[in-house]
Amino acid sequence: MTTAHPPQLTPAAVRDHFHSSDTVLVAGGCGQPDAVLDIVAQARLDLPLTVMDCSVPGMTELDPDRISSASTLNTGFFLGGYRRLHAAGRLDWVPAFHSARYRALEDFYGVDVALIMVAPPGADGACSLGLHTDYSLAMLAKARLVIAEINAAVPDIADAPRIPLADIDFAVTSDRPLLEYRIGGKAADADAIVADHIADLVEDGDCLQLGIGALPVSILQRLGGKRDLGVHTGLLTEAFMPLVEAGVVNGRRKNIDTGKLVTGIAAGSQDFYRWCAGYAGLALRPVSYTHDAGVLASIDQLVAINTTLEIDLFGQLNSETLDGRQVGGGGGLVDFLRGARASRGGRSIIALHSTAKGGSLSKIKALLSGPVTALRADVDYVVTEQGVARLSNQSLERRAQALIGIAHPNFRAELTAQWQEILRRC
Template identity: 40%
Template sequence: MIRPAFAHLLQPSDMLMWSQGAAEPIDLIREALGALPDLGGLAVFLAGSYARLVGPDADPRLRIHGLGAVGSNRDLCAAGRMQVHPVNLSQLPDLLIRGAIPVSVVLMQLGPGGGSGVASPGAVQSFSRYALPRARLAVAEVNAAAPRTLTRHPPDLSRFDHLLYCDRPLIEVPQATPGVIDHSIATHAAELIRDGDTLQIGIGTVPSAILTALSSHRHLGLHSGVIGDAVLPLIRDGVIDNSRKSRDTGLTVTGGLAGSAALYRFADGNRDLLVEPVHYTHSLVTLAGLENLVAVNSAIEVDLTGQVGSEIAGTRYLGTIGGQVDFVRGAMAAEGGRSLICLPSRTPKGRARIVPKLSSSVVTVPRAEADFVVTEWGSAALRGLSVRGRARGMVAIAHPEDRENLERAAAELPG
């Protein structure tokens, strides 16, 4: 049931921001959007979204900003409705605190705490927490159905003008089934991961396949921006035990959960799991202190010199910067750390993804921070190589039918 607690307080000049991913406060969002006809205008800033409450057919008076094509936000980008802010997640706290992204209304979902007047982060440590000092209105719902998660940075309930309670099942994020190519990529990626390494790995078919391929590894650690169901078998079987982490020893650390009810049940009251805010999970100081950190990320395209494009294909916004650059830099700074960019060599329609030049010209990860690139054909170790050496490595992991064209392009590269 929608409980009108704040809609009458909204103003046309407001920019709203709410908890992302599985922690979207659905009732609060619906109430806010329902006030739009009377207000005549409103702005929102979206992080990852799966609830599909703001779609391409949203009221044209709704001004939509966000971080890119995360979840159902891809439809907004495809329709040209989202004004994309290209920022690293590690930069987001400062941008919100300073008001560079001028959020004035915060809506958050929290989880139950250990007692009266206490709450937990629930499924996600919301980015919107950093907008609270400047927000003129803050509303939180404590969802009894959310997991009671542990953190060193608990929410401060005194920050909220309105505090509501609900019992609504969390948004479940479907976990796609890996295909043959995903598993081939995973085989090569797993060869680059050693016992005792700490992983940063997200959700999707390639990450799921890689986690499956690690079933024979031992004493792995986990520190990620988000985790899904694919980590559960490895934790259950003791493959991920965090025993060799140089920071947060014995603990899995994540910024959020995105999966099924089974994942949320696993997190509920789990003392071996911390759900921490982005200023900790994505901090270079934090990441550089994780010895043998292996950052596993994907890309839309990678060029012959190792430049990574993870946002745009041609003119279509398909991805986001997110935490990719943060984790790549953190892994490269960590003692024994490695960065793996994993992708199929071609799209399902047969378009090359190892390319002479990025089709959009938008570089997400610069070539100076290239390390390993992995496709179904193998891996290319690029760190420290010359331009020509990198090109040879990239041609070797491209689709065989694309290699001749790439070799011609490589011969023309400066340097």
């Protein structure tokens, strides 16, 4: 099939087709279309635009000035680089889980302009969205104007959403390497102990979801003795790759998407991206599938393993603030916690170190000082280097004692006294 190539994007075309009060949604992660953003920046717009990001923490932070100097950024993540926007009154931070934000893009927000990156068109005249599909379908369904970076480095994933070349209004052709995700720093000594505890909670045939960071890597490194694991996750890193190559992760026992490794985003090195391109079992899906409550509940033995900033003795999680400062967002955490709890044989697991700031601060609190990201009924297990606390089906008293038991010994007496005071006030 032969389809005419979209016209080349130019600064003049940007000035002609971007309108005051437009909402511009930009793909993130390894799908961030930097070649498009460079040309948009050359247009030097000063229009009052709403820019919506799909940034991946630790990988991409969108600078809305690349689109318009008078823009406001609407985001579900409060990333470090966004503080200057907040101080200038140019940040609309929206507390929302991934599933809810996707639905809002479909039903609430009007997306006028979509900036995406795709693979070159195949024989069918369509372009694969490659390794970053999370919010792309929601933006493409509503956008008045679709601008794509057609990048030869984007793999044409067979089992990923595609967009007809004819649906792209303007394009920029490139062959630049995809943005990489690297886990910074050295794994903490406590990570190995926490990972050992969690490995004991993982059973043969489980379907895994893990977050990103050094601790999830340590966990995956300890699962080599398991059999027939599956994966259904929002973000796939190369820490999964050795388990797939060893046959530990094969999806054989998955009751849906059997044999498929399902994710919304892949993030890693160039070697990992090449591996993804050659792995026939990889399936890229939008947030409306990866984080959907019904889909997650239908997956047998779904085990969601995530981290948090702090937890209190009721089992409530704060994954958003430190010392009163906003440092993150809910993301997909609660989507997966609740999906795993609804799954037949599923489990939700929270992993964290017992202390912070060199051991001077307990990450297990009597009562949260920040917002409640996840409710006390959302978590089955909490794991620190001190041990494992099972919270599911436990009374308030028993869960409090279990959490005190996995706090650092230096803080247990204080937590016990604080808990007694909480009970006295009840």
